[in-house]
Amino acid sequence: MHKQTLTDIVAGLRSKAFSSEEITRHYLDRIAKLDDTYNSFITVTAEQALNQARMADEQLANGEQAPLCGVPIAHKDIFCTTGVRTSCASRMLDNFIAPYDATVVENFNAAGTVMLGKTNMDEFAMGSSNETSWYGPVKNPWNTGCVPGGSSGGSAAAVAARLAPGATATDTGGSIRQPASLCGLTGLKPTYGRVSRFGMIAFASSLDQGGTLTQTAEDSALMLQVMAGFDPKDSTCVDKAVPDYCATLNDSLEGLTIGIPREYFSEGLNPDAETAVRNALAELEKLGATLKEITLPHTGLAVPAYYVIAPAECSANLSRFDGVRFGHRCEEPKDLEDMYKRSRAEGFGDEVKRRILVGTYCLSAGFYDAYYRKAQQVRQLIKQDFVEAFSEVDVIMGPTTTAPAFEFGAKGDDPVAMYLEDIYTISTNLAGLPGLSAPCGFVDNKPVGLQMIGNYFAEAKLLNIAHRFQQATDWHQQLPAVVANGTEG
Amino acid sequence: MKWETVIGLEVHVQLATQSKIFSGASTAFGAEPNTQACAIDLGLPGVLPVLNEEALRYAIMFGLAINADINKRSVFDRKNYFYPDLPKGYQTTQMDHPIVGAGEVEIQLADGNKRTVRIHHAHLEEDAGKSLHEDFHNMSGIDLNRAGTPLIEIVSEPDMRNAEEAVAYARKLHSIVTSLGICDGEMSQGSMRFDVNISVRPQGEREFGTRTETKNLNSFKFMEEAIEKEVARQIEVIEACGADTMEKIQKAITQETRLYNGETGEAKSMRSKEEANDYRYFPCPDLLPVEIDDAYIDVLRDKLPELPDAREARFIEQYQLSAYDASILADEADMASFFEAVCSSSGDAKLSANWCMGELSARLNAEEISIRDIALSAEQLGTLIARITDGTISSKMAKDIFDTLWKSPDKTVDAIIEDQGGGVIADSSELEGMIDEVIANSDKQVENYRKATEDKRPKMLGYFVGQVMKLSQGKAEPKQVNEILLKKLNDLL
Structure with missing residues (x-):
């Protein structure tokens, strides 16, 4: 039952092959039985889910047409949910229950989905391995000795282990695409402004974007259809019509020009991963696409620029966690300063503190021009690289990550090594472009992904290409052994 | 330095x-x-x-x-x-x-x-x-x-x-x-x-x-x-x-x-x-x-209300106010529009200005309230001023009536005048009766008046005027009181 895609489940519910309560209960049972291993959920909302499922069944019986009525999904624990804890995987928010839903959550509720629970993540979405969570690391269902990637590691592991058919996620520097690559999933980060950020706890406001982690591109299309759209509550959300993403999934790729940036096949790339990506590109050629080598000359500056801008924004975004109004407050503060210092020292983990410090430093008097202003200039150059590239090609492709999933602790002592994990994904966020990672092969029995970068608001094109690719290949249908052979039940 | x-x-x-x-x-x-x-x-x-x-x-x-x-x-x-x-x-x-x-x-x-x-x-x-x-x-x-x-x-x-x-x-x-x-x-x-x-x-x-x-x-x-x-x-x-x-x-x-x-x-x-x-x-x-x-700015520019400088100039021009009065009254939009309403109701700009800057402002200051929060209407104050200019009441009476009006803003000016026994007493026979009564009860003062040299007499008149005012509860028309008193006292010389 859990081997079904989200698309299958929509069809199954419509044809009454099973009820929402049945499918929901099935996933809840799997979570109860298996998630001790993966730790992909922070909060499981079993009772609420079953209530939602029963309501959905009633609506389905009455011919309800809400697009995802009765479909169980999981939300990354960065999206605020009324009445259900939203922790952002931080001790700081271990006691935080929002009195509002994120717009994304509201949209899914309106579309009739059932929330299974809130998924684990790197604390405040800061990390690429899901090792920074206050609730402990998430394990990769393909190899439990390895990380699932991050920051949306919980959403990725949950879908990979089929504890949920699909999940929401967020991507600030690669936090959807990298875990998608490491867990063998389809991960879509839409154009900045395509999906509302209201109620999505901010890490770096100018880079954060909500998206999806699913088994297939078709599933992504279904979910994005629900998530995308203008929200008057988010000033950076773009008021632009949302196309029918499913309608163009099967469009021909004949005449498609794919740009291959030479900077994305750099020295650090694992040769087997490169082979997998090259094979995938060859497959796309067979489907009618033409490959064209391009250059994105400022790619090398993306990681340093990102690690100025993102921490700078986060240093201000995380100032509200001060122990005054909500969240963690230290015991018996002796005065205001003591309360600030201890509440924040106790509430935040090391990586979050590191970024707050870096960001505070970069914005300080005397350093602003050298760091923040310079980084913003670099950001413009990176954006310009893409604008020029898209005057010649329809889509840009390369690897999502340099290598498959690494072992726990492998990069624990070296933040820079960890930051380089996002070397191929960060530019996309700096430019605000949409990006997608689709499974394209295996290295050491661990999945790797093909990254596709589209022009602004070209999500439909990315989904179309990924779907056609998935029609021609079966990488996305591979299951972790434990899931496939049913040893897990 | x-x-x-x-x-x-x-x-x-x-x-x-x-x-x-x-x-x-x-x-x-x-x-x-x-x-x-x-x-x-x-x-x-x-x-x-x-x-x-x-x-x-x-x-x-x-x-x-x-x-x-x-x-x-x-x-x-x-x-x-x-x-x-x-x-x-x-x-x-x-x-x-x-x-x-x-x-x-x-x-x-x-x-x-x-x-x-x-x-x-x-x-x-x-x-x-x-x-x-x-x-x-x-x-x-x-x-x-x-x-x-x-x-x-x-x-x-x-x-x-x-x-x-x-x-x-x-x-x-x-x-x-x-x-x-x-x-x-x-x-x-x-x-x-x-x-x-x-x-x-x-x-x-x-x-x-x-x-x-x-x-x-x-x-x-x-x-x-x-x-x-x-x-x-x-x-x-x-x-x-x-x-x-x-x-x-x-x-x-x-x-x-x-x-x-x-x-x-x-x-x-x-x-x-x-x-x-x-x-x-x-x-x-x-x-x-x-x-x-x-275009966005132009729309706002076109809708801009009158600014204090322009209003001040207009007050000087339209109401013939002094530059000083105009600057005070034009300063605050609320006071300015109150003044203009008082003016149009009273028909006397100078008196309206005096009342707004005097009695009204003093009251606002004393009670530390804004003109927007008072119950008294500009029309009421205008009527009060009109009753001064038409001779119904004296300025002094007007102050008492203003006081009553302030406390009971639901009353009309004319009703208060009525309650307080009518307006100014300008009827000469009524005044003469009161003056006769005062003279009859002031033997000592009349005697002193008679004995006094001519240059001292005008000063001594004040006592008699005061008594008449007291008797009339302040409503006697002062100019007439003076004239009649002078005549009657001189008759006694």
């Missing part, structure tokens, strides 16, 4: 929008703590700001009123610091690209001279909440009702040279923003607050001295006191250390932020420059730059 004072003002004006600058919560004053703070004002996780366009329009209107450049692209920045009444840990403000650029206002001084004060810029920002340090048993309370109230901060050039000019400038801004209807002008509720930058230098010196900033003054009176005290303090400090060069003079004064307590008259240092925050300003990524075009 002769010293010259240099003053620049930063004025915070709360904009009278219905809702806050970045949220839909109400801005009404005086609600129970934290009842007008929504998730956005509280800075809860995940919430986002959306600019209230009304606040933007108000800021532009102010810019147009001071002939400023309106910046077609303005940017909101984050000013970072920790304080419990600052929910997000940063204030959203405008740093490098404010909505209103350079402008100027003209002020008038007591000696009739006019001066121009240049305004460097004015920017939009959000107000913080309030910390309440009383009644919480060693803890502080936070009220976030005010958090997110829209402000414009108006930053002047250091163009003022004494407290009088600074107060005149502050009053002028008050007059402009209330006339525009973009601020309620309620100083006691913090609707306008002043930060005063003060320095002194030897007369004739071109370089500035070291300035101090006295923050958060919320009345013209406190501002005047604070300036005078701070100027005296700076001069004393400089003279005490015998500084005789500009460099030494600048060194003598510590650049610092100061507080002035208007209640106690005490001033103290809050923090020095070394202790000042590094606010780490950067553009707010949650708000896009504000882009406007000429």
Whole structure:
């Protein structure tokens, strides 16, 4: 039952092959039985889910047409949910229950989905391995000795282990695409402004974007259809019509020009991963696409620029966690300063503190021009690289990550090594472009992904290409052994 | 040494929008703590700001009123610091690209001279909440009702040279923003607050001295006191250390932020420059730059209400008021329109002006209320004045009637006159009867009058007039009383 895609489940519910309560209960049972291993959920909302499922069944019986009525999904624990804890995987928010839903959550509720629970993540979405969570690391269902990637590691592991058919996620520097690559999933980060950020706890406001982690591109299309759209509550959300993403999934790729940036096949790339990506590109050629080598000359500056801008924004975004109004407050503060210092020292983990410090430093008097202003200039150059590239090609492709999933602790002592994990994904966020990672092969029995970068608001094109690719290949249908052979039940 | 004072003002004006600058919560004053703070004002996780366009329009209107450049692209920045009444840990403000650029206002001084004060810029920002340090048993309370109230901060050039000019400038801004209807002008509720930058230098010196900033003054009176005290303090400090060069003079004064307590008259240092925050300003990524075009500005320009200067000129022209009266009455939009209504109802501009500036203003001051909050209508005051001009009542009676009217605004002027036994007694036979009675009961005074030399007699008349007034309960028409009395007393000679 859990081997079904989200698309299958929509069809199954419509044809009454099973009820929402049945499918929901099935996933809840799997979570109860298996998630001790993966730790992909922070909060499981079993009772609420079953209530939602029963309501959905009633609506389905009455011919309800809400697009995802009765479909169980999981939300990354960065999206605020009324009445259900939203922790952002931080001790700081271990006691935080929002009195509002994120717009994304509201949209899914309106579309009739059932929330299974809130998924684990790197604390405040800061990390690429899901090792920074206050609730402990998430394990990769393909190899439990390895990380699932991050920051949306919980959403990725949950879908990979089929504890949920699909999940929401967020991507600030690669936090959807990298875990998608490491867990063998389809991960879509839409154009900045395509999906509302209201109620999505901010890490770096100018880079954060909500998206999806699913088994297939078709599933992504279904979910994005629900998530995308203008929200008057988010000033950076773009008021632009949302196309029918499913309608163009099967469009021909004949005449498609794919740009291959030479900077994305750099020295650090694992040769087997490169082979997998090259094979995938060859497959796309067979489907009618033409490959064209391009250059994105400022790619090398993306990681340093990102690690100025993102921490700078986060240093201000995380100032509200001060122990005054909500969240963690230290015991018996002796005065205001003591309360600030201890509440924040106790509430935040090391990586979050590191970024707050870096960001505070970069914005300080005397350093602003050298760091923040310079980084913003670099950001413009990176954006310009893409604008020029898209005057010649329809889509840009390369690897999502340099290598498959690494072992726990492998990069624990070296933040820079960890930051380089996002070397191929960060530019996309700096430019605000949409990006997608689709499974394209295996290295050491661990999945790797093909990254596709589209022009602004070209999500439909990315989904179309990924779907056609998935029609021609079966990488996305591979299951972790434990899931496939049913040893897990 | 002769010293010259240099003053620049930063004025915070709360904009009278219905809702806050970045949220839909109400801005009404005086609600129970934290009842007008929504998730956005509280800075809860995940919430986002959306600019209230009304606040933007108000800021532009102010810019147009001071002939400023309106910046077609303005940017909101984050000013970072920790304080419990600052929910997000940063204030959203405008740093490098404010909505209103350079402008100027003209002020008038007591000696009739006019001066121009240049305004460097004015920017939009959000107000913080309030910390309440009383009644919480060693803890502080936070009220976030005010958090997110829209402000414009108006930053002047250091163009003022004494407290009088600074107060005149502050009053002028008050007059402009209330006339525009973009601020309620309620100083006691913090609707306008002043930060005063003060320095002194030897007369004739071109370089500035070291300035101090006295923050958060919320009345013209406190501002005047604070300036005078701070100027005296700076001069004393400089003279005490015998500084005789500009460099030494600048060194003598510590650049610092100061507080002035208007209640106690005490001033103290809050923090020095070394202790000042590094606010780490950067553009707010949650708000896009504000882009406007000429058409947008033109619509606001066309709808701009009458400004105080124009109104003053019109009052002189239309009502033949003196420049002084016109400047007082035209200053505040509410008073100006009240005056005009009184005028049209009374038909006598000069008397209307006198009553508005005299009796009415005295009453407003005594009771510390705004003209918007009084029950007395302009029509009632107009009728009262009309009864003076038509001779029904005397000015003195009018004051008593005004008093009654103030307490019982539901009554009509004519009903009160009736209640008080009618208007002026001008009937000569009635007056003669009263005068006869007074003379009959004043044998001693009549005797004295008769014996007195002619030059002393007019003075002695006062007693008789007083008695008649007493007898008539103040209603006897004085001119006639005088005439009849004089005649009757002279008949007795």
